[in-house]
Amino acid sequence: MAEHTRIHVATDAPYDVVVGTGLSNELPGLLPADAERVAVIHPASMRGLGEAIRASLTAAGREGHAIEIPDGESAKTSDVAAFCWSVLGRAGFTRSDAIVGVGGGAATDLAGFVAATWLRGVRHVLIPTTVLGMVDAAVGGKTAIDTPEGKNLVGAFHEPVGVLCDLTLLSTLPVNEVRSGLAEVVKCGFIADPVILERVEADPAVVLDVRSDVLREVVERGIEVKARVVAGDLTETGADGTVGREALNYGHTLGHAIERYEKYTLRHGAAVAIGMVYAAELARLDGRIDAELVQRHRDVLGSVGLPTGYRPGVWDELLAGMRLDKKSRGSQLRFVVLDALAEPGIFPGPDPALLTAAYAEISR
Ligand SMILES: NC(=O)c1ccc[n+]([C@@H]2O[C@H](COP(=O)([O-])OP(=O)(O)OC[C@H]3O[C@@H](n4cnc5c(N)ncnc54)[C@H](O)[C@@H]3O)[C@@H](O)[C@H]2O)c1
Numbered sequence: 001m002a003e004h005t006r007i008h009v010a011t012d013a014p015y016d017v018v019v020g021t022g023l024s025n026e027l028p029g030l031l032p033a034d035a036e037r038v039a040v041i042h043p044a045s046m047r048g049l050g051e052a053i054r055a056s057l058t059a060a061g062r063e064g065h066a067i068e069i070p071d072g073e074s075a076k077t078s079d080v081a082a083f084c085w086s087v088l089g090r091a092g093f094t095r096s097d098a099i100v101g102v103g104g105g106a107a108t109d110l111a112g113f114v115a116a117t118w119l120r121g122v123r124h125v126l127i128p129t130t131v132l133g134m135v136d137a138a139v140g141g142k143t144a145i146d147t148p149e150g151k152n153l154v155g156a157f158h159e160p161v162g163v164l165c166d167l168t169l170l171s172t173l174p175v176n177e178v179r180s181g182l183a184e185v186v187k188c189g190f191i192a193d194p195v196i197l198e199r200v201e202a203d204p205a206v207v208l209d210v211r212s213d214v215l216r217e218v219v220e221r222g223i224e225v226k227a228r229v230v231a232g233d234l235t236e237t238g239a240d241g242t243v244g245r246e247a248l249n250y251g252h253t254l255g256h257a258i259e260r261y262e263k264y265t266l267r268h269g270a271a272v273a274i275g276m277v278y279a280a281e282l283a284r285l286d287g288r289i290d291a292e293l294v295q296r297h298r299d300v301l302g303s304v305g306l307p308t309g310y311r312p313g314v315w316d317e318l319l320a321g322m323r324l325d326k327k328s329r330g331s332q333l334r335f336v337v338l339d340a341l342a343e344p345g346i347f348p349g350p351d352p353a354l355l356t357a358a359y360a361e362i363s364r
């Protein structure tokens, strides 16, 4: 397979997602030449990598600052954002300076949010270190922090100027994190690129191997789906009458409610996997898809070790959590569903009895 793949994200401020191995030489070329100061925002567990990037920037004549944030979802808070703003302020970051976000999706969501808000927006490059970050979180410009009321409730659309996906960084990633990332990859399979599903079905074990060409292929296919969708509808307005960017939210309505209910101890991808099976059951009960396609969700997700059901007895709490989903309009819930394989659609305001019946199907 080619050493480097460049996937172009053709939005109004276009950029490339570079996928390959040993990509450290690429960073200087992606950073704006006039950025004198560069802040490297990284989680505590990525201190070695963050410091190495900071040192390489300093050696190349820039003023490098490392900003360490907590691991995982606990980075996505207003307190952590305020800490980053404080470091940038004390170091004198101006509008021509830049941010590099390194880490999983939580770190890149926070780094992107800081870049979006500092001086109302400075340029940033993202270096995702998880499968999920590479295939999804670092691409497309959705940045966010959580509030106690729910997930990603505060944020902005702010695109990076470049994304570096160095596959060698995945060598330390626990297999459960690989599984979580594969949920978003599989999501891209169901909403747009069924070849992804065929690759997983052919050999689930090889897809879980971060050194395999198959993992690389499905990651690249997932990035291509995301790049295509966000280029058509960056800010999720669906203005051309199609489902647009909301398609990428497949499985997330229930998924986000479960994540919050679990206090973020369940991986994002695991929650989204359950949410996709729920959305598939909802679509079947509404007569949109058949039982075979629902079973395909369970089989593909289950084959890579993702959960496909959730506990009974918590429906009311989950329903309350879903009301703050960004696709809701007033008191109406809206779900991304499939009308057929690779044909996503919106199901606005399902009957409450249908919502409960679909939950019964995943919580037996
Ligand atoms: N902005 C978007 O479009 C978008 C898309 C999908 C998901 N997300 C967000 O992404 C987040 C989930 O991201 P995630 O699944 O990457 O989880 P994460 O960022 O929480 O990272 C998971 C854990 O793995 C560690 N880690 C990261 N890279 C590692 C590596 N190479 N080796 C060993 N450990 C490593 C992290 O420090 C963390 O403890 C959620 O907050 C989700 O909402 C955003």
Ligand SMILES: O=C(O)C(=O)C[C@@H](O)[C@H](O)[C@H](O)COP(=O)(O)O
Pocket (backbone or CB within 6 Å): 136, 140, 142, 144, 151, 152, 184, 245, 246, 248, 249, 252, 326
């Ligand atoms: O990029 C998008 O658009 C997505 O919906 C991708 C999702 O995988 C991602 O988890 C996203 O952060 C969810 O967005 P939200 O708008 O529901 O917060």
Ligand SMILES: [Zn+2]
Pocket (backbone or CB within 6 Å): 136, 184, 252, 268, 272
């Ligand atoms: Zn997601």
